[in-house]
Amino acid sequence: MPDTDVAALLPRLVAALPDGVVTTDPDVVEPYRWDWSHDVAAGTPLAVVRAQDAEQVQVAVRWAAEHGVPVVPRGAGSGLSGGSSAVDGGIVLSLERMRAIEIDTECRVAVVEPGALNVEVKTAAAEHGLWYPPDPSSYEICSIGGNVATNAGGLCCVKYGVTTDYVLGLDVVLADGRLVTLGGKRVKDVAGLSLLKLFVGSEGTLGVVTRAVLRLVPAQAARSTLVASFATVAGAATAVVAVGRTMRPSMMELMDQASINAVEDYKPMGLDRTAGALLVAQSDAPGVARAQEVEGMRAACEAAGAEVFVTDDPDEGELFVAARRMAFPAIQARGAVLLEDVGVPIPLLPELLARVAAIAAEHDVEIPVVAHAGDGNTHPIIVYTPEAEDRARAAFHAVMAAAIALGGTITGEHGVGRAKAAALPDQLGADVMELNRRVKAALDPRGILNPGALGL
Structure with a gap:
């Protein structure tokens, strides 16, 4: 739970970031309360932080960690399971302004900030005769950060796989504000535990992605x-x-x-x-x-x-x-x-x-x-x-x-969010849910990152 009088401490966060990054204007805040699922249980945050770079993300998370304030990371808001629904008394950490894309044709990767749209990555890759295959139906409006958070799929995944198959590296801000780099431009890398894949599909409950290294493939052939x-x-x-x-x-x-x-x-x-x-x-x-x-x-x-x-x-x-x-x-x-x-x-x-x-x-x-x-x-x-x-x-x-x-799943690509959290134990069982909670507790002991998503 947030410490008492957190609202009174909000000016410290505002002062620590450039003008315009933090907003408390109710009219501006309102659209950030929910994603495309329009979760009726969405809360009202203290503020929205529209970060412009990874350092600003760290500043916001450190402030939240110090005061026990919930942080809901948010991309383009096109999610379909309430995964970025706001929490009362928390902050929404929007990554929409972080849009940089760099194409490395030698390594055949895209180095992308989380606010970049899926379609923007496809377009940038296509200029070099390359292709980024994951293609949700909302590819024109959904962000890479959100795609990574939910391990998004799409129409081509039957042959070409889902987001995790293309993530080679991530920069992640942890719950205490530290930034770690996982993976990179290497195609093969089995050093250490597979922490990189742990964050793909974690829906912002374990860390905030600030950069992704995405594998590209040659342009799709005629169809x-x-x-x-x-x-x-x-x-x-x-x-x-x-x-x-x-x-x-x-x-x-x-x-x-x-x-x-x-x-x-x-x-x-x-x-x-x-x-x-x-x-x-x-x-x-x-x-x-x-x-x-x-x-x-x-x-x-x-x-x-x-x-x-x-x-x-x-x-x-x-x-x-x-x-x-x-x-x-x-x-x-x-x-x-x-x-x-x-x-x-x-x-x-x-x-x-x-x-x-x-x-x-x-x-x-x-x-x-x-x-x-x-x-x-x-x-x-x-x-x-x-x-x-x-x-x-x-x-x-x-x-x-x-x-x-039928031995199936409650979500193939949209994520659990909050809409399906109650059904997750029915699929995973008590032991696996406990493992999920132990991982969450290890990486986010105060439980400030996207509380309620994934039932965590």
């Missing part, structure tokens, strides 16, 4: 796009399982009928409103292997009852990908939402989707589903009206319980 229309979600899920047995597409995305129609209502894209589900898949395999992979996916989809369309035109293919990316804002336009992010082993994808449909019927709420289907990661999105909020929240917890029962 062919396959769009398969199914009568049912079960048919689409069955095709995904079949494809995964022998093929490795660079994208395998699913939209159910409700999400298709949400997109068409939001911005008409020419999608088939009558389809029970769509799969949008891509192959970037080299040479003739690309055509062979596409034909293999076509055969699997047709065997599951689909009508299939294939294009080699990159612009045409991108229109379908854009429609898939549009699903989140389109569904949010339908009403209040609770955003899920559950995953299961790929062969159990059909069963998970069936259980989600049953939960929607049982609780009488609409649950459109989009999914990074190729790796078993689904996003059931619960849409509700104010009078249905209790049913919606019950459905939210039922979906997580269904995933756990």
Whole structure:
């Protein structure tokens, strides 16, 4: 808990930092209270610190450590699980102004400050014929710091992996204000415990990332796009399982009928409103292997009852990908939402989707589903009206319980945040939760870093 009269000590923090870095203006502070999940339990912080460099981050954390003040690190505020919801009496430590990007073509890495947007890193890499693969649907607005905090994935992760696969180094400000450097530009390094990976996905509970060294790869090859229309979600899920047995597409995305129609209502894209589900898949395999992979996916989809369309035109293919990316804002336009992010082993994808449909019927709420289907990661999105909020929240917890029962996870890429903290022990069990708490206590003994996130 904060020491008494912390507000009276706030002028010391203001004086220790340049003008404009610390703000207490209620109108400025208000948008920093929550992320995109709009957590109704978000608190009101004493101040927002908009740091401009790592040294200013250290100053803020040292002040907070001295007085026991909670610190909620924040990137672009695009999180979907309440991971950067403000805490009453704490400070929000915004990294949005730390935006530097340096591309090292010899080492094939990007050295990036946490406020840089994912799209900015992609653009900078592309100028040198390189590519940063992790691509959340929100890649145009989400920050690298947030991506590291949640170990973000995206549409290409079925083949190219998630954020942790590209993090070679981090600078981290610890809970006592010390700055440590973990890893670096080295491709291989097994010296010491793997502390670098400990911080990826820790959601700001163990330290504040102030710099990341990200591995880059050669620019993605030409892609062919396959769009398969199914009568049912079960048919689409069955095709995904079949494809995964022998093929490795660079994208395998699913939209159910409700999400298709949400997109068409939001911005008409020419999608088939009558389809029970769509799969949008891509192959970037080299040479003739690309055509062979596409034909293999076509055969699997047709065997599951689909009508299939294939294009080699990159612009045409991108229109379908854009429609898939549009699903989140389109569904949010339908009403209040609770955003899920559950995953299961790929062969159990059909069963998970069936259980989600049953939960929607049982609780009488609409649950459109989009999914990074190729790796078993689904996003059931619960849409509700104010009078249905209790049913919606019950459905939210039922979906997580269904995933756990199938040997799955309550979050594949959005993070636990505060929204899912209560369900985490059900997945991890008492012993693993205790290990999490012991690590937290070792690195943050006063518990000031993002308290409540991850249930820590």
